[in-house]
Amino acid sequence: MAALQHQQHADVETPATEKPTEGGASGGGGGGGGGVESQDGSANTHHVSGATTPTIVADNDPVRGFNAQTNYLPRRNIIIVFLALAIVILTVLMDQTTLAVSAPIIGSDLNAGSRTSFISDSYFITATAFQLIYGRVSDFTGRKPLLLLLLAIFFIGSLGSSLSPEIISLVVFRAFTGIAGGGVITVSQIIISDVVSLRERGKYQGVLGAVVLVGNGLGPIVGAVLAQKATWRDQYRIMLPLSAVAGAIAWRFLPLKKVEGDWKRKVRAIDWTGAALSLVATLLVVLGLSWVGAYTWVSTHVLVPLCIGVVVAAVFVLWQWKGCTEDRPPLMPLSMYKNSIVVGASITQTINGWILYSQLFYLPQFYQLAYAYTPIPAAALTIPLLCIQAFSSTVSGFIVSRTGRYREVLLAGWIFWAVGLGLISTLNETSGKGKQIGFAILTGAGSGATLQVGLVALQGAVPRKQMAVVTATRNFQRNLGGALGLAIGASIISTTAKHDLKPLGWTSAMIKSALDNPAQISSSASANRIDPARIEQLRRAYVRGFHILFDLFAALAAVAFFATLFLLRHKSVDRDDDKQLKEDAKAAIRQAKEKDKGTSDPPASAAVRAKDT
Template identity: 40%
Template sequence: MPIDDTQAGSRPETPETACEVAAPGSPAGVKEAEDRRPQEHDLADAAAKGGVGEVAGAQAAVVRDAEAHTSGADAPPDGPAQLATHHANGLVDQTSYMPVKQILVVMLSMQLAVLLSFLEQTIVSTALPTISAAFDDGRSSAFVPAMYLLTSTALQPVWGRLSDIFGRKYTLLACMSIFIIGSLGCAVAQTMLQLIVLRGLQGAGGGGLLTLVLIIVSDIISLKDRGKWQGVTEATILVGNAIGPLVGGAIAQHTTWRWVFWLNLPGGGLAILVMAFFLPLKAVKGDVKQKLRQIDYGGALLTCFATVLVILPLNWGGTSFDWVSGPVLGCLLSGVVLFGVFILYEWKVAKIPVVPPFIFKNVTVSAIFFTTFINGACILTQVYYLPQYLQVARGYSPTKSGALIIPQLATTTIFVFFSGQLVSRVGEYKPSICVGYAIWAVGLGLLSTLDEKSSIGKIIGFQLVNGAGQGQTLQTSLVAAQAAVARSEISVVTSVRNFMRSLGGTVFLVIAAAILNNTLRSQLTSHGFDSSTISTVIDDPASIWTSTSAFSAAEKTQIILGYVQGFHTLFHVLCGVVGLDFIVAVLFIKRHSLSRGDEEALKQRGKEWVSHRKEKKRAKHGGDAVDQAEKGEKATQE
């Protein structure tokens, strides 16, 4: 029997009490609609009068009346109380379940956008030396990848709420347009400063793409079937992150680095055209001024500034400034304080908060946010440091190193699909999540044993185990979070979940570099290397293979051994934090029903809506044909 969180926004205790909304047209449905009309009329009157107090009073009356019908632990997550609050805030339910044919068209158009967004996270990693040489500015080059991650992370919660206000389609098109404009600017940048600033603009759009795509998937596909389709998006993310270094290296080697950004223009343009014409989502109608008043400007600015003030000094530390310097510590402290102010503002001031604080009362949702933070940390760390291990410890080229992590990508993708199918068939997500974390921890433990002599078979085999576990935790965790909340809260939960994953990856890359570099520094110091040589090795470990005259054979061996020790330490830490994820999943992720009582009615309504759109198009084309015929007839008569 599913277990309830017994917290705000949680699912009901049993499938029998789960959100049984009457189907349209049924006696119960007619009765429910009639009961809601006076409430909606009161809210509309209050809004028309323009008084914030009147709207709030009407909202409170509606909620009190709704709670009289549904209260306590048995209150359905999409019941009258939740719907009343949602409508009183002026937000529209954008659920629009679609037939499989329409889903395929929508998914194909959106996956191209996701692929380009995640390709840009890692594509510059192998092209960075070429970019640094072109601008003769190696010290600032680290901000080229960092700025994209910074802005894409900071704005994710904001994009989710904006899509509630302005509609999914227009918000998604806005994100794609910003991403393309940023890409164009990067391609023509004339200085390193211009490139860094425009990478920030590119990231601002790119960060919203994944959030919007996953929210749209939840709008058009039922909860039980959602895992299968969300797995497609997760697989696209993995492909984008994995092939980014390969594509970037190939571009840097065979043509100008500017093609790293030029390639987004044709791909992004195609994605915009397909989404504009073939994305049949419901429009959110209403006055633009009213929508602009609904935006939580204070919350949006606070979350962005707080995120920037936390991430920026993590990139400064050890490069631009010492870790204990004023700029680093001052920014970190300011960021933490601003996050506290943000929480208070959202709790006490915001009318439609970017991140409603009550979602953290839900035990399952909070557990998913924590485990997703660790997921992002481990996945991005593996993407960066597995290829580096192959380059430093084995002397492989960047292209060969990138190719050797494809087995992990393939296995992860297979198990993403497998777990999605399994969850949809059996209606259970928790076993997949827990087993996935257990296998993932074992895989990371195996990878931590790799050294300079490990065979290719070991390298590939250990990655297969790692990918099998990793793949079972990605989309299933999102299904768990969405199952634990009301439909009106899914967009917020999805955007915050993605924010936590991006934040985890961004923060832990800095921690990973500190772990590996400090271990390497300690090992080399104990073998008598001077500080300048150690700094050279830390800045570019792979240089021991490219600069053959710089190090003797004995020195090269010591550097490799020191690096391998750092790699071991790093992957021991990753193994430990994924083990912590396993414990959190077992103890705090609750089981919730994936069946909601109104989903069959919503599916039928979706089919009817799609059919209605087709009929309108046919009627329009038919009318145009009649008009053309009449014009032709008049011309003939004249």
């Protein structure tokens, strides 16, 4: 590992005997070329004893002076980095999804009542609201320091959640944890884009997508087991050693490429006004959407935050357009939306988040309400879907790396997903496990193929200096799509249930209680909670709402297919400087090894091509 550690600095430090060239500029941006280029695009290097050594200079352009973090690694080092990131992501994702089936138990223990939904809403709100900030901040601070800070926040939030004596403190600590949860995944994806070429990124992002799906699948099961067999506090306690181990692994094994420049200039270079506007806008919009399940769309609780949030969002867009400067670049450069691939990817990734989050939430609930399964079997029935998703994500990533083509993979994925969702919408209380699992497998094949390949297409559409920003923007759009999907899903289910059940004597409170806590109609609890006749009425009403919801999902998947077909034209995943960057990575390793042995003076690596491609 000593060689890896030395490589982290080999191509970013200026030799002590040399001074930076006047007027030089470092190349690339968030994931920049790793070297330097002058204003005319030529490589800016120093000659020492006949060899050339790249130098990073923090000039007056913050984007180019602080964030040249491309750091291609040899395969053996990539595997170490990848495994470290996989452990980090798995930890965070398990924390995100443990609440899926344990929320009613927590609400009952803390006497939270209708406030139970705030536990998950608070996490999701902050995880979404901070997304746009992670990319640009990581450009100026470096990826590794930001990731370690986020893991520390995650640890503190988990500790506070495990000790919370009542619902308000739990909601606050979950919101605090969400700040870290959303950022860890985004920064990890950015690190992958820093250390491997775009073509090879397909397979690594694909496997990373599989890790994401495994985490999403393990979380509900772990949460259900701990909540039913031990205590719900254990689902947060278990995150303490996991996050500590993840942090130690990240500190030891992740490559660190120092970001040069004065910290005061770095602070001034961050668009704090844009950050504040995006935070306020997202908080209000997601908060309004999260209240749709408890209130109607025209209620004050929903309309006021939504309307104010939309206005603030418009101000944010105006600020990104007119208020930012070269010294203080925007969090979300609007210029990238001139590219049809970015527009198409934004549409499809928003739809991806909409369907995927809703699918993970409503399928277990459907199994509980339609088939009277208890939480653990209901969560376990999602395993086939998640396994196929993971397999599909991995295979599609390898296909992209092998062929260099992503468009066909995305088109096939959206077709499979649309057909699978349409078939799931035909399930009812009499459908056997064969159909339940078979339709889920088809759905998983489609969703897995669109998860990470879409990110590769998006990253390939922008220059390196926008890599981190576009990755954070994509995750923001997916989270926002997820919030919208969950809100509309809750509205459809609730409206359908009220329409069908109120004529049968059900009150709004009875309907809400049954939908919020589907476990109460399982075979073990039905005798004490709801009489069999009413259970059958609820089941039929819910199944009808479920059909409408998944028909909508299938239609959205079809929209994403056509957006891919007409907007996501194929662009090569090979960049002009990939070969040189790989050679420089090998040279840096050889230099580090020779330096460790002390057998000879370290040879200078070739100049890194930083020109945006």
